[in-house]
Amino acid sequence: MQTTPENTETTEDVVDLLRAQHARIRDLFDEVMHPDGRSREDAFAELVRLLAVHETAEEEIVHPVARRLPGGDGIVDDRLAEEREAKELLAELEGMDTGDPRFLKSLDRLRMDVLTHARAEERYEFDRLRGQFSPTQLKGFAAAVRAAERTAPTHPHPGVETASKNLLAGPVAAVADRVRDMIRKARDNG
Template structure:
């Protein structure tokens, strides 16, 4: 899918890609290597998306929206839960009895988060942020995704400024590991 536009367009495109990966996962034969490959690809996309939101979207939510701090804190808590599930899945193989139920739980959590962002948060962002702000955030999110980690790292900072300092270094290590192992292709 094409990326570009303001932050809402960018993140909505990510959401569609994530939903597509879940669909591909469920169409792959249970216990197959294809399921692990698709979960790896899904993980890469979810982590990159989450890191970019944590670095740029949620600070803007705090700044521009009424009760923005409360909203951002809820979104960060959602991300922490998803990241923990991704970490659990990272150590599982497709034939593990807990693998498919954990992916289904992950999907429920992610789809609920997507629905909440698209039906509430993005509507409020369009209403309360200027067009220039939304376009600037879109560029920042795209840039952040290029250097962000590709694997879950629960316990690393999820708010600026610490995440903006730590994430690119972790991302470089993750991408080197991915290159060596072929993960995420």
């Protein structure tokens, strides 16, 4: 069942944008859990990429803004801890064959962790952002998230969960990841 809204790429509000990405992540988990062979590999590659760029953008743009809200430090610290655990498991999964029987068990654990994390973000961070910032500000945050995603690493990098760490390590990791993606694509198409 597809839950991704049709306007993921054109939404103007950062909360709507991130919720739409969460829906796409849910859809991708379903796609990876069910098919076999090449379609599973393709869906998993898309899931890895979306999770990596999505989390990087949140870490660079959304979390620093949420820290400014009352109680924001605790909320963001909890989300960052969850993101690190998810990146560690995602990196482990990336090293596995999607046909390995352990893959689906680990993927299901990641799915539960990521979906729980997304619900916490939506409830404790996103709803508060919408209540504290104007539509113009939320539109500006959406533009900043999209810009951060265009230059974000496309694979998980555990230990890089803050805006400053992303800004220091992110560009090098992003270039390396994107070269790795091009090599994989050329190999798969060759």
